Amino acid sequence: MKSIVSFGGADVHYSISGEGPGLVFVHGTSMDGATNFGHMTGQFTDTRTVVVPDYAGSGDTVVPDGAWTLDLLVGQVVAAARAAVDGRVDLVGFSLGAVIAAAVAARHPELVRRLVLVAGWAHSGDARLRLGLQTWARAIDTDPELATAQGPLMAFSPGFLSGLGDAGLAQLRTGDVAPGTRRQIDLDLRIDISDELPLVQAPTLVVGCTLDYLVPVAHSRALHAAIPGSRYVELDSGHMVFAEKPAELAEILRRFVLHESTAADAQPADVVRRYFGHIYAGEIDAAAAMLHPDFTWLVGTESAELTAAIPWAGQVWHGRDGLRDLVEMLFGEYESAEFQARDFYPVGGHVFVRGYFDFRHKSTRKRAAGDWLADFEVIDGAIRGGQFFENTYAVAAARTGGEPAPPGQPASAAHTASH
Helix, strand or coil: CEEEEEECCEEEEEEEECCCCEEEEECCCCCCHHHHHCCCHHHCCCCCEEEEEECCCCCCCCCCCCCCCHHHHHHHHHHHHHHHCCCCEEEEEECHHHHHHHHHHHHCCCCEEEEEEECCCCECCCHHHHHHHHHHHHHHHHCHHHHHHHHHHHHCCHHHHHHHHHHHHHHHCCCCCCCCHHHHHHHHCCCECCCCHHHCCCCEEEEEECCCCCCCCHHHHHHHHHCCCCEEEEECCCCCHHHHCHHHHHHHHHHHHHCCCCHHHHCHHHHHHHHHHHHHCCCHHHHHHCECCCEEEEECCCCHHHHHHCCCCCEEEEHHHHHHHHHHHHHHHEEEEEEEEEEEEEECCEEEEEEEEEEEECCCCCEEEEEEEEEEEEECCEEEEEEEECCHHHHHHHHHCCCCCCCCCCCCEEECEEC
């Protein structure tokens, strides 16, 4: 639903959807709320009233006359949030939207319950940051067609752009530059909220993008360092992380914003169910995002013979990258005919899961099947560790072309542990 609120004599347009406590998304330079977050907001409307304002120069919110200041954009976002929902809101900002969101949290602590800052920065004194913004602005002024190439080169990672191919890059460059972009960049160049960051009281998560060439990741790290008690996570992405890593970013947002204030998401069994849902869908990045940063996955066996037969056994897999590597190695060799988590038994902060697997090796065409049992430890909405038990003899036999161990021979165990 589209709505309008007046602030400073101008109409501020915003969308509102869902039910529950307020969750406000603040977009970045050169785009509007729908372009920035439209593909993600539906993942939050089951438990949140999602509010997406368009600040000055974006969407249907007009470019104002006179001075264009951070105070203006902060006021517009606050006005939309208060018009849309009663009480405090969770606030997510991207790029310039992260700057605005941080300022809102510092100036209106009574309004913000939780704060997420994605690919933001504290001040524009960095010469490299200024050069990138100035070059973008000059391209808009002198050669708008060149600007449609320069923008993506700064905003997306090389691997993502290469993966689009010529047709995808041509599609990315279609459309006109939003009318407010030039003045938004002028504001980008004047940003300095350094003195306000220590005033942020809301629990804060800062998300940095390792391959960000527009706002280098050092700026996100500096935001984290300047906000007392904040948490930090880094994604292997360019600046436009919501386009490059949408599933992983959405999972990180859900876990931080929802797990403490939504009873269903706070339950360990629901965390583990959602993890398996991502695994089933092949969304490994989203599954990895649910792991605690200190998670360690130890795959061990009870015999040297099995360790030699299975290359991923006898190794320690660390954190999110470890899960990706393990899954890539396992499913590089095996096809999954069936892999189900059938029963969930929560006990305190642990969840015991019983399931069944049926794999076939891609080379030998031998089948490995059997029941499995897992114990997951869940803390603060993240999977921290546990143990996983399966018929590793059958997996090894399928890989080598041999036969599984006879009934009664002790099965090996794959163990997970957190340190």
